[in-house]
Amino acid sequence: MDYKVVIETFEGPLDLLLHLIEKAKVDIYDIPIKEITNQYIEYIKNMQELDLEVTSEFLIMASTLLEIKSKMLLPSYKDGKNECQQLEMEEVDPRLELVERLVEYKKYKMAADKLRDKEIIQKKVFTKLKEEIVIEENCELPLEGLDLDKLVKSLNNVIKKINNKYKAVDIDEIQRDEITLEEGIDRIVRKLDNHSKINFSKLFDENSTRSEIVVSFLSVLELIKMKYVTVSQEINFADIIIIKK
């Protein structure tokens, strides 16, 4: 049995390719496209089998590799000798673009490794945050020209302010529901006993409070959920018709 294990996570197709190239110990400037392509596709297959996400970039690279591989198989490249001189001049190694990308990527990957080392060292360094330092010089409180009278007056002002504060506080009461959801549902059910259809608006009158209307609406929703009624509405904002099932 062939157990292939996907050990590392790669940052992308270039990362994976670099890994394969290094593992195969081949020259990056002369990649054996056939082998590398096969290994690459094998790896992708393993990833899929292990239910790892194979993003589109990996797939694009796979098709790129296959394209390069097929170009390399074309006789005009392999032979080198060509009857048509013109073609020879335009001959470009189909691997070239890929190799350039790999080399470029590798540069920054290695730089990232070096930066990683620095990062780890810096994580061990502590610094102090700037502190809130208030330097009080010449704290001369103007304590001259005061008398008891002024002190009493200012105390009175403070007390006045406090009292006003308390008066301004509105004590609101939370109203208890006038009717509960159960009662609302009951009401509707009873009405539906007599008629198979009723209009939502008929559930309350001018004297109904807002909370009554809300509870009625919630009751209708409950009844829909309980599959006791269905509702219909001709157009937006028209009256809702409640139909007993």
Place this chain on the structure above:
Amino acid sequence: MDNREIKSIIESLLFVWGEPLSLKDISNVLEMEEEKVKNIIDEMIDEFNYNRRGLKINQISDSYQLTTRPEHYDWIKKLYIPNTKKTLSNAALETLSIVAYRQPITKSEIESIRGVRCDKPIESLIERNLIEEQGRLERTGRPIIYGTGEEFLKYFGLSSLDELPKLDGLGAMDIEEK
């Protein structure tokens, strides 16, 4: 004031300020020329090192900061309940490297080097102030250009961008010659 006294004062300033303090500010406080102050601080950096002081003076572009020595981390750790300082993900680190060496650079340029999308890494790097938006390219789409941010140098203990490790590997140009 003799140099010894000046160094002593600079040490107090750095301690109180805690955060990186610019050469300009230090010079203003001392009422001395910046170049003179810089030389003195350079001496201090060497002296602190030579005397194995527990604190070192770190230079970050044109500012200085007192920091502990990384070698003492394990000792210092004993005083704290460690909250593991999160390091950057590989994707973020790669993205950051590209920005650092190639700035200013657009997102799509970064993506074509890495071969994968970079939205998430860029987002988290901006959050950490390691990269920043530095304007837009005047061409179709007006893409945003990125450069390293305020925290970048400090994060890696670099005193300037010149201290970035040299890039290995042949440039793209050399391949054609082969």
